[in-house]
Structures are given as structure tokens and as C-alpha cells.
Amino acid sequence: MYSSYLLAATEIAREAGALVARYFERRVAVEYKGDFDVVTEADRASETRIVERLAARFPGHSVVAEEGSGVERASEFTWYVDPLDGTTNFAHGFPMFAVTLALEHQGEVVAGVVYDPVHEEFFAAEKGGGAYLNNRRIHVSRVDRLEESLLATGFPSRKRHADVNVYFFHQAAMLSHGVRRAGSASLDLSYLAAGRLDGFWEFGLNPWDVAAGLLLISEAGGRCSDMHGGPHRLRGPHLAASNGLIHQEMIGLFGDVFADRIRVPLPVISTVNR
Ligand code: IPD
Ligand code: CA
Ligand code: CA
Numbered sequence: 001m002y003s004s005y006l007l008a009a010t011e012i013a014r015e016a017g018a019l020v021a022r023y024f025e026r027r028v029a030v031e032y033k034g035d036f037d038v039v040t041e042a043d044r045a046s047e048t049r050i051v052e053r054l055a056a057r058f059p060g061h062s063v064v065a066e067e068g069s070g071v072e073r074a075s076e077f078t079w080y081v082d083p084l085d086g087t088t089n090f091a092h093g094f095p096m097f098a099v100t101l102a103l104e105h106q107g108e109v110v111a112g113v114v115y116d117p118v119h120e121e122f123f124a125a126e127k128g129g130g131a132y133l134n135n136r137r138i139h140v141s142r143v144d145r146l147e148e149s150l151l152a153t154g155f156p157s158r159k160r161h162a163d164v165n166v167y168f169f170h171q172a173a174m175l176s177h178g179v180r181r182a183g184s185a186s187l188d189l190s191y192l193a194a195g196r197l198d199g200f201w202e203f204g205l206n207p208w209d210v211a212a213g214l215l216l217i218s219e220a221g222g223r224c225s226d227m228h229g230g231p232h233r234l235r236g237p238h239l240a241a242s243n244g245l246i247h248q249e250m251i252g253l254f255g256d257v258f259a260d261r262i263r264v265p266l267p268v269i270s271t272v273n274r
Contacts, residue, residue, distance in 0.1 A: 020099060
């Protein structure tokens with residue numbers, strides 16, 4: 001039912017991804033916006049291209065784009081666009097970033113893509129149609145114990161002093177096989193959908209970071225909620241996603257951390273650093 005939108009999203013993300021990859025090869029000049037938020041020329045060029053293409057194909061649709069060039073209007077359809085997710089990585093030459101866009105229809109995400117042009121990995125999902133990586137069906141993992149899981153999270157680049165995620169990071173790292181912090185939320189969610197990760201959480205993400213990834217996860221058989229286990233909202237304060245099998249264990253752990261019940265205390269530096 002939404003395949004024509006998915007096809008359009010695919011073409012547009014491929015074009016924007018190729019553009020971003022050309023900038024990456026040239027290692028563009030970086031500029032700083034606010035408290036360590038690197039915005040590159042590539043962010044803006046990619047967004048301009050995506051917004052132009054969406055406006056040409058779907059002139060009546062609303063577009064919410066991270067760098068602000070989208071046009072929001074009264075429509076049943078809203079596109080969420082992150083023209084470059086993983087900008088800090090990009091700016092440092094760390095090859096982990098993506099272009100992502102997703103379409104919401106009447107409040108539900110119905111199509112989404114995440115394109116990693118460096119590794120030529122294209123993740124795509126349509127509501128009810130499954131999740132795909134380079135046209136092959138993907139599924140979440142079967143790991144069913146937190147202690148055997150590989151997790152991922154992220155930390156905000158803005159207002160870092162107010163971020164409490166390090167407490168969650170420490171507990172999760174001690175009680176699992178480890179926590180990756182790769183620097184691109186859309187790819188973290190895509191990797192979870194593909195079974196490369198078993199769980200993910202983060203505070204303060206925006207709809208354009210997660211809309212496509214959340215659809216990928218649900219279409220790949222996974223589960224998404226907020227970090228208390230309640231329903232996840234696109235504009236919610238935090239997100240927990242998993243293969244479904246370790247979800248309750250993750251939520252239980254987060255509940256303890258929210259309540260200051262620290263299961264594994266941090267070592268005292270003076271006793272180990274001699
Ligand atoms: C960021 C990345 C990162 C996440 C940050 C996001 P950006 O997006 O997704 O993984 O931890 O919270 O802001 O700024 O590179 O588009
Ligand atoms: Ca982002
Ligand atoms: Ca971005």
C-alpha cells in the first residue's frame with residue numbers, strides 16, 4: 001500500500017547518500033554550532049537535495065528536516081529527514097553515518113530508509129511489508145538473556161553536562177557482553193533490526209533520528225518502548241528498543257538505575273589505580 005512512497009524514499013536517499021559520500025571523500029571543512037555540534041556543508045547540501053526532491057514528488061506533504069529547511073503544513077503525511085546522521089563521525093573521518101528518511105501517515109510511520117553509503121548498506125521497511133537490508137529480508141536476533149546480549153546507546157552532543165546516560169551505560173556494560181557507542185542512532189537501530197545488536201536505548205533523540213529505525217525494528221520482529229516500558233512516542237524523552245526477548249530485562253535494569261539502585265558499583269579509583 002505504501003510501496004510507491006518507499007520507492008521514492010529509496011531513490012532520494014540513494015541520491016543524497018551518494019552526495020554525502022562525495023563530501024566525505026573530500027573531507028569538508030567543519031564549522032561549529034552551539035556546544036560542540038559539528039555541522040558540515042554536507043548536512044545542508046544533503047538536506048536541500050532531499051527536501052527539493054520530496055517537494056517535487058509530494059508537494060502537499062509536510063516535511064520535518066533536522067537543519068530546518070523542511071516545510072511543515074497541514075497534511076496527513078509527514079516526512080522526517082535526517083540528511084546526515086552521525087555528523088560528528090563524518091567530521092572526523094570515522095566512517096559511520098547515514099542518510100535517513102521516513103514517512104508518517106495519520107500518526108503512524110509507514111515507510112522508512114537508512115542508507116550507509118560508505119558500506120553500501122541500504123536498510124528499508126514498509127508497514128506490513130517486512131524489513132530489508134540490500135533487498136534481503138532481515139530479522140532481529142534470538143539472544144534471550146541480557147547477560148549474553150550486545151547493546152548500543154548514544155550520548156547527546158548538546159547539553160552534555162545534564163546527561164545521565166553514563167549511569168545506564170555503566171550498568172548495562174557490566175551486565176551484558178558490552179555496549180557499543182557508534183555515533184549514528186539510525187544505524188544503531190538498523191543494526192538491531194538486522195540482528196547485529198540485541199538492544200538499544202538513548203535519551204533525547206529526535207523524530208528524524210529514529211522514525212525509520214523504529215519501523216525497521218518492528219518489521220524485523222523487535223520491540224520498541226520508552227525506557228519505563230510504556231509506549232514509545234516519536235517525540236518522547238527516551239527510547240528503548242530490543243529484539244523483544246531481552247526487553248523486560250532491559251526495562252528492569254533501567255528501572256533500577258532510575259531509582260538509584262546501582263547493581264554494580266563503580267570501582268573506587270584509588271584502590272585500582274596504583
Ligand atoms: C546524532 C547521532 C548520535 C546520537 C545523537 C544524535 P546527528 O545525530 O544519531 O548517534 O547519539 O543523539 O544527535 O547530530 O549526527 O544527526
Ligand atoms: Ca541525527
Ligand atoms: Ca543530522
